[in-house]
Amino acid sequence: xxxxxxxxxxxGFGPFPRVRxxxxxxxxxxxxxxxxxxGFAAEALILETSYAGxxxxxxxxxxxxxxxxxxxxxxxxxxxxxxVELFGRGHASPLHPDxxxxxxxxxxxxAALPLWTTGNPQAALAALRRHGLRSALSPSAGRYLCDAxxxxxxxxxxxxxxxxxxxHVPWLRPAPGAKPQARVASFRPSTAxxxxxxxxxxxxxxxxxxxxx
Numbered sequence: 001x002x003x004x005x006x007x008x009x010x011x012g013f014g015p016f017p018r019v020r021x022x023x024x025x026x027x028x029x030x031x032x033x034x035x036x037x038x039g040f041a042a043e044a045l046i047l048e049t050s051y052a053g054x055x056x057x058x059x060x061x062x063x064x065x066x067x068x069x070x071x072x073x074x075x076x077x078x079x080x081x082x083x084v085e086l087f088g089r090g091h092a093s094p095l096h097p098d099x100x101x102x103x104x105x106x107x108x109x110x111a112a113l114p115l116w117t118t119g120n121p122q123a124a125l126a127a128l129r130r131h132g133l134r135s136a137l138s139p140s141a142g143r144y145l146c147d148a149x150x151x152x153x154x155x156x157x158x159x160x161x162x163x164x165x166x167x168h169v170p171w172l173r174p175a176p177g178a179k180p181q182a183r184v185a186s187f188r189p190s191t192a193x194x195x196x197x198x199x200x201x202x203x204x205x206x207x208x209x210x211x212x213x
Contacts, residue, residue, distance in 0.1 A: 007040040007206040008032075009067035010198075011058070011153075013074055013145065016049035023172050024073040027195065031071070034199040040206045043067075049145050051092065051104050058149050062156065068209030069119075069163045070153050071202050074146035076168040080187045082194075083138035083168040084124045087114040088150030091143040104148075115154040119165030120208070124201050131197040133189050141166055161212030163205045169194065 012028030015021065028044040035042035045061055047054035062070075076083060092104040121137055128135040141147035150166040157164050173188040 004041060006043050006065055006067045007209060008035060008042045008069040008071060008202055009045055009062075009065070010035070010042060010202065011045045011047060011070070011072045011149070013047050013049045013054070016145075019075060019077065022049070022075055023191075024075055024169065027169070027191075027198065028073050030191075030195045031073075031198045031202055034195065035202050035206065038199070038203060040203070042202070042206070047145075047149065051145070051148070054145060055148055055152060059152055062153060067162070068213055069202075069205035070157070070165075071198065071205055072146075072150060072153060072164070072166040073198070074141075074149075074166065074168050076142070076146075076170060079168060079170040081134040081136050082128055082170065082189060083136060084121045084128070085117065085138050085141040085146075085150060085166040085168060086121055087116045087139075088141050088147050088152075088154050088166065089114055090148055090151035090155075092145075092148050115151050115158065117165050118154060118157055118161075119163040119205060121165065123204055124165055124167065127201040127204070128197045130200070131193045133193055133197055134187050138168065141168065161209075163208050163212070165201075165205065167198065167201075 010028045010032045012024035013022050025046050032042045032044035047058055141150050153164045173190045
């Protein structure tokens with residue numbers, strides 16, 4: 001018997017060069033768990049940060065389970081605020097090797113035209129700001145696996161009514177007692193606040209996805 005479509009898929013990434021522990025791994029799992037507790041059929045998918053592994057895995061998983069909504073999370077290590085990405089271009093730079101040390105030999109998508117988010121970026125931004133998190137709309141998801149995966153999720157869902165949105169997070173605030181607070185940049189979000197806001201965002205996406213399909 002075929003399983004029902006999940007209400008929402010929450011994606012995160014594994015390690016990549018100079019990032020031994022990617023915070024989006026734990027974030028994606030925590031948000032999916034909160035969404036399940038709220039009564040939604042939610043699942044987390046952690047992607048290998050590689051063009052040969054993570055990108056094909058994402059495409060295959062989306063084709064198989066056909067989630068009603070998708071919330072994608074990525075780390076922007078140099079960012080000073082949380083970024084709500086407006087579109088994906090499918091860009092991939094040969095200057096940035098993936099977790100296997102490989103670089104793309106070709107663009108993951110044949111065209112670099114922007115694919116606009118099918119989610120509601122203003123609602124996502126409002127959810128972040130309600131929890132006091134520094135955040136902004138972003139015109140570029142970069143030239144790495146984040147942008148490639150965002151475009152890969154947007155392309156088949158542009159006309160299906162499936163809301164897809166990508167959130168880039170900076171490094172998170174250390175847990176209490178792990179580091180003197182005076183040494184921590186004020187723009188770093190706490191895990192608790194970020195999980196709460198992303199869960200709120202996920203609920204909105206899942207409800208919209210249910211109504212659309």
